[in-house]
Amino acid sequence: MDLGTRKILDRSFTAVGVTSILLMATALLVVIVPIFTGGIGAIFFKGTIEHRKLQYNEFGKGDLDVLQRQIVETDSYREKVFRMLEAFEVEMELMEPDERSAYSPKYKKVRDLLSHLFGPLPGEMEPILLRYQYGVTRWDEAEESLHKLMFVTKWDYSNPDEMAKPYFVPRSEEFEGTALAGLFPYMESNLENMLLPEQTFYWGFITERSLDAHIFGGIWAEIQGTFFLAVGAMLFAFPLGVIAAIYFTEYAKDNFFTSILRSANSTLAGVPSIVFGLFGLAFFINTVKVSESKSVLAGSLTLAIMILPTIIRAAEEAILAVPKTYKEASLGLGSTKWRTIMTVILPAALPGIITGGIISLGRAAGETAPIIFTAAVSVGATIGLADVFSSPTPALSWNIYNLASEHEAANEIRHVQYGMVLALISIVLLLNLSAILLRARISKKLKG
Amino acid sequence: MQEVLKKNPTEKRILAPRESRKTIGNITVPKPRMVCRNVNVHYGDKQAIRNVSIDIGRNEVLAMIGPSGCGKSTFLRCLNRMNDTIDSCHVTGEILFDGRNIYDASVDVVPLRAQIGMVFQKPNPFPKSIYENIAWAPRIHGIVESKSDADEIVETSLQKAGLWEEVKERLDQPGTSLSGGQQQRLCIARAIAVSPEVILMDEPCSALDPIATAKIEDLIEELRTQYTIAIVTHSMQQASRVSQRTAFFHLGDLIEVGTTETIFTKPSHQLTEDYITGRYG
Numbered sequence: 206m207d208l209g210t211r212k213i214l215d216r217s218f219t220a221v222g223v224t225s226i227l228l229m230a231t232a233l234l235v236v237i238v239p240i241f242t243g244g245i246g247a248i249f250f251k252g253t254i255e256h257r258k259l260q261y262n263e264f265g266k267g268d269l270d271v272l273q274r275q276i277v278e279t280d281s282y283r284e285k286v287f288r289m290l291e292a293f294e295v296e297m298e299l300m301e302p303d304e305r306s307a308y309s310p311k312y313k314k315v316r317d318l319l320s321h322l323f324g325p326l327p328g329e330m331e332p333i334l335l336r337y338q339y340g341v342t343r344w345d346e347a348e349e350s351l352h353k354l355m356f357v358t359k360w361d362y363s364n365p366d367e368m369a370k371p372y373f374v375p376r377s378e379e380f381e382g383t384a385l386a387g388l389f390p391y392m393e394s395n396l397e398n399m400l401l402p403e404q405t406f407y408w409g410f411i412t413e414r415s416l417d418a419h420i421f422g423g424i425w426a427e428i429q430g431t432f433f434l435a436v437g438a439m440l441f442a443f444p445l446g447v448i449a450a451i452y453f454t455e456y457a458k459d460n461f462f463t464s465i466l467r468s469a470n471s472t473l474a475g476v477p478s479i480v481f482g483l484f485g486l487a488f489f490i491n492t493v494k495v496s497e498s499k500s501v502l503a504g505s506l507t508l509a510i511m512i513l514p515t516i517i518r519a520a521e522e523a524i525l526a527v528p529k530t531y532k533e534a535s536l537g538l539g540s541t542k543w544r545t546i547m548t549v550i551l552p553a554a555l556p557g558i559i560t561g562g563i564i565s566l567g568r569a570a571g572e573t574a575p576i577i578f579t580a581a582v583s584v585g586a587t588i589g590l591a592d593v594f595s596s597p598t599p600a601l602s603w604n605i606y607n608l609a610s611e612h613e614a615a616n617e618i619r620h621v622q623y624g625m626v627l628a629l630i631s632i633v634l635l636l637n638l639s640a641i642l643l644r645a646r647i648s649k650k651l652k653g
Numbered sequence: 654m655q656e657v658l659k660k661n662p663t664e665k666r667i668l669a670p671r672e673s674r675k676t677i678g679n680i681t682v683p684k685p686r687m688v689c690r691n692v693n694v695h696y697g698d699k700q701a702i703r704n705v706s707i708d709i710g711r712n713e714v715l716a717m718i719g720p721s722g723c724g725k726s727t728f729l730r731c732l733n734r735m736n737d738t739i740d741s742c743h744v745t746g747e748i749l750f751d752g753r754n755i756y757d758a759s760v761d762v763v764p765l766r767a768q769i770g771m772v773f774q775k776p777n778p779f780p781k782s783i784y785e786n787i788a789w790a791p792r793i794h795g796i797v798e799s800k801s802d803a804d805e806i807v808e809t810s811l812q813k814a815g816l817w818e819e820v821k822e823r824l825d826q827p828g829t830s831l832s833g834g835q836q837q838r839l840c841i842a843r844a845i846a847v848s849p850e851v852i853l854m855d856e857p858c859s860a861l862d863p864i865a866t867a868k869i870e871d872l873i874e875e876l877r878t879q880y881t882i883a884i885v886t887h888s889m890q891q892a893s894r895v896s897q898r899t900a901f902f903h904l905g906d907l908i909e910v911g912t913t914e915t916i917f918t919k920p921s922h923q924l925t926e927d928y929i930t931g932r933y934g
Contacts, residue, residue: 538844
């Protein structure tokens with residue numbers, strides 16, 4: 206191959222390499238940016254007076270004096286809306302029956318939208334579910350609701366060859382000439398006065414429990430559950446994995462039995478996580494009965510089995526990477542095998558072992574399938590440390606799935622889902638970052 | 654050219670009958686420190702050492718020379734049972750130390766290896782501080798208990814190894830930060846720290862430059878007064894400089910033993926002569 210061809214080949218290979226890395230970076234950006242912006246929206250948003258009422262009533266947060274003053278202020282604007290409703294109801298009483306029944310469903314729609322905005326209207330019973338006890342807590346949702354109130358969505362079916370197109374008709378047309386006609390312009394110009402949106406920094410999203418199945422409140426229970434599960438898994442898997450790795454590298458003879466064990470370990474690393482989930486249910490809960498039903502303990506054990514092969518492999522590689530000369534030096538000085546392992550080989554292998562451990566910790570935190578049947582519940586209270594042996598827990602990974610697919614109000618609380626994703630990604634990235642830093646620190650200490 | 658190839662004398666002698674490969678020279682010394690008799694080493698099916706018998710005297714430096722693969726390192730590693738770490742390695746014969754066969758089932762290799770220390774081909778300090786490199790082994794053997802004991806043993810060991818003046822200001826720095834020659838002297842100091850009686854050196858200077866090598870050789874000369882030293886070396890100049898007796902190995906056989914002077918000036922065996930005159934190596 207002549208020099209020219211070689212240069213061209215080198216350059217084109219570099220170009221292909223750089224392109225593929227750039228593509229990966231772009232893909233990462235495309236995924237991360239919406240998650241980040243969406244997730245941040247769960248913490249920074251324009252919160253309404255309803256958010257502040259909820260915070261005061263449920264968590265005792267906020268300044269009561271300010272809140273009461275604001276409630277008086279907003280109520281004075283809302284009062285006018287309620288007057289209009291009353292006036293229209295009186296008007297309906299006087300209508301002909303067929304005219305009244307024509308207005309009735311339209312009026313009901315308006316009432317529904319208003320109670321979504323303001324919480325229960327005067328004269329209504331106090332709802333049982335928390336989600337109906339308060340109006341909209343976020344200003345962006347309030348604006349959407351206002352739009353729904355102002356306009357009726359209609360569908361244009363005129364062209365049979367195309368999909369029907371929505372178009373908006375002002376709702377005020379439906380109530381032309383009635384006492385309710387004044388409501389719409391009033392709502393449009395005074396919504397802010399009725400809800401008093403303020404830029405809110407809702408730190409409680411991370412530190413507070415969820416209220417009414419994530420409609421309100423934070424995700425602390427999920428974060429804590431994830432923490433318990435992942436740390437619990439490490440408590441089982443890390444010591445076992447390191448011991449197994451020491452056995453494989455220092456004690457196991459090269460025979461048939463060892464090679465069976467080795468290939469079993471590799472196979473275990475390749476088993477799909479859902480299989481581990483079913484195994485955990487069948488073995489830990491149904492056979493061994495570590496708990497009555499789902500529990501953090503069962504979930505941790507299942508996750509531990511799942512990450513065990515990775516930890517063994519990482520530890521094994523780290524131990525094998527320790528120069529043979531250290532071992533020789535130690536043995537040559539008359540140290541026992543055990544002491545050589547404990548004081549020379551393990552300290553030198555520690556950065557690698559710890560890195561493998563923390564990456565496995567991140568994986569345990571992020572896995573969904575193994576905990577579906579063994580530990581996770583979609584809605585649950587924050588559990589204490591004493592409950593881990595018997596209670597299931599909400600966990601980030603499972604609740605992200607649940608909010609995306611099964612939650613009844615999934616569409617209205619996308620921000621919570623994004624917030625959870627962001628929290629989970631942050632936890633995993635933080636773990637990996639700490640692994641890198643710890644590794645660098647220990648290596649530096651070993652090298653000096 | 655054709656003539657030379659035909660008359661290649663070494664080839665004939667390598668394939669010579671077993672009779673001509675019996676050890677020549679006096680293998681015994683008065684009051685030996687270690688006595689090896691009929692030592693055979695196998696790696697699996699392959700025999701690496703055949704019927705080697707030799708004494709190692711007190712306060713002498715025994716040099717083991719020979720071409721690559723002759724078994725000199727293997728033999729050296731038999732002397733403190735370092736070959737135990739290789740699964741396939743099997744040793745027969747007798748190696749007596751203090752009148753006891755070190756391959757006896759009752760012998761504990763842990764104190765044995767403290768008594769018969771070893772310095773390796775490549776300097777291999779632990780990834781710890783200079784101080785810890787020295788103090789570690791005495792501590793695990795219970796030789797030192799207090800901090801002051803440890804300080805003392807670190808200082809004396811480093812002084813004996815001729816390293817104290819160079820490192821006394823930076824004992825807390827890692828051993829790996831030293832130069833190659835200093836590292837090797839650190840390893841010697843580390844071996845001395847457990848007060849061994851014999852020090853085995855496996856090509857201790859092969860990774861070092863001439864100046865560092867000269868320092869190690871001076872050190873060996875000094876250490877001889879207190880310890881028995883067996884050194885494997887590839888360098889015949891080194892063997893002639895540092896040793897009192899020399900053993901020549903060839904393909905697993907101990908061919909010739911004698912005082913260094915005799916071996917290098919009047920070798921008896923043709924193989925020895927060919928080797929030291931550089932006909933092959």
